[in-house]
Amino acid sequence: MRIGELATKTGVSVRALRYYEEQGLLAAARSSGGQRHYLDDAIDRVYLIQMLYAAGLSSRTILDLLPCVDAKVNTPQSRALLRAERDRIDRQITQLRQARERLDAVIEFSESSASGCTRTDSEALSTPATV
Amino acid sequence: MRIGELATKTGVSVRALRYYEEQGLLAAARSSGGQRHYLDDAIDRVYLIQMLYAAGLSSRTILDLLPCVDAKVNTPQSRALLRAERDRIDRQITQLRQARERLDAVIEFSESSASGCTRTDSEALSTPATV
DNA sequence: GTAAAACCTGACGCGCGTGTGAGGGACAAG
DNA sequence: CTTGTCCCTCACACGCGCGTCAGGTTTTAC
Numbered sequence: 001m002r003i004g005e006l007a008t009k010t011g012v013s014v015r016a017l018r019y020y021e022e023q024g025l026l027a028a029a030r031s032s033g034g035q036r037h038y039l040d041d042a043i044d045r046v047y048l049i050q051m052l053y054a055a056g057l058s059s060r061t062i063l064d065l066l067p068c069v070d071a072k073v074n075t076p077q078s079r080a081l082l083r084a085e086r087d088r089i090d091r092q093i094t095q096l097r098q099a100r101e102r103l104d105a106v107i108e109f110s111e112s113s114a115s116g117c118t119r120t121d122s123e124a125l126s127t128p129a130t131v
Numbered sequence: 132m133r134i135g136e137l138a139t140k141t142g143v144s145v146r147a148l149r150y151y152e153e154q155g156l157l158a159a160a161r162s163s164g165g166q167r168h169y170l171d172d173a174i175d176r177v178y179l180i181q182m183l184y185a186a187g188l189s190s191r192t193i194l195d196l197l198p199c200v201d202a203k204v205n206t207p208q209s210r211a212l213l214r215a216e217r218d219r220i221d222r223q224i225t226q227l228r229q230a231r232e233r234l235d236a237v238i239e240f241s242e243s244s245a246s247g248c249t250r251t252d253s254e255a256l257s258t259p260a261t262v
Numbered sequence: 263g264t265a266a267a268a269c270c271t272g273a274c275g276c277g278c279g280t281g282t283g284a285g286g287g288a289c290a291a292g
Numbered sequence: 293c294t295t296g297t298c299c300c301t302c303a304c305a306c307g308c309g310c311g312t313c314a315g316g317t318t319t320t321a322c
Contacts, residue, residue, distance in 0.1 A: 003299070004298060013280070014299085016279075018300095033288045034288080034300060035288065055230030058278075086238060093228065095186065096224050099186030107214060110202070110209070145268095146312080166317095167269085189308075
């Protein structure tokens with residue numbers, strides 16, 4: 001498939017796909033005219049890349065990790081890298097949970113507070129059912 | 132206290148503190164000579180700001196949230212904002228967990244795999260004790 | 263009074279994932 | 293062969309949190 005189809009199938013912009021190739025994350029065959037052609041498994045690849053980006057990994061780090069995910073490289077160094085990134089994600093989750101708890105405390109207080117009892121239409125809309 | 136002291140006490144750079152003020156997140160009194168002076172509670176304020184940045188909030192969003200945290204504003208809109216951000220954090224945590232599970236699967240496979248049994252000195256160093 | 267340290271404003275730079283536009287080829291349909 | 297759509301390669305721009313340098317003022321310590 002060509003780049004436009006991959007873009008619509010994955011929901012990722014054409015620009016982004018070209019950027020992934022530039023970063024060495026997503027290989028593409030080229031037609032005689034220079035156009036990119038992808039295999040079907042590129043779709044999963046793009047999802048994986050997006051997942052790792054969403055987890056806060058940089059292109060460079062993803063580039064280092066992908067060979068491990070593909071099980072093409074399995075060295076002590078690659079395993080250390082995998083563990084390091086997993087641990088970084090763990091720390092980030094911890095931070096997010098702390099922030100979430102902080103916000104939750106504020107929410108709890110504000111909803112039990114005085115002006116918190118003035119239920120409005122806008123709130124009724126944004127909160128489907130407090131059943 | 133002046134900005135340098137606040138910086139060392141919080142571990143945040145002077146540049147960052149000035150940036151927080153520029154974004155309206157951290158107020159400071161001024162001396163006759165124009166230098167910033169902070170109260171002790173600025174320390175906690177900075178920690179809070181850092182926490183929210185770490186949770187992926189933008190300066191703008193933090194600016195909107197701070198009045199709620201200070202319990203100075205408590206409207207239906209502010210509560211909706213709080214919940215929206217909390218939910219965003221929840222979604223982000225979910226994404227991170229997915230990425231973590233993906234990496235974990237790779238790690239599990241690679242450590243049980245063939246070349247995973249070639250223990251080297253570098254691994255012995257990076258892994259203190261597999262006791 | 264004088265030097266050093268801390269502070270001030272203003273402005274440019276960076277990293278990074280993308281948006282966006284210019285100017286031009288590739289390719290299927292009529 | 294032409295038209296329309298998709299694609300190509302530069303290349304500039306952005307947002308954002310902050311580093312960093314320049315040139316100057318304030319405060320502190322002696």
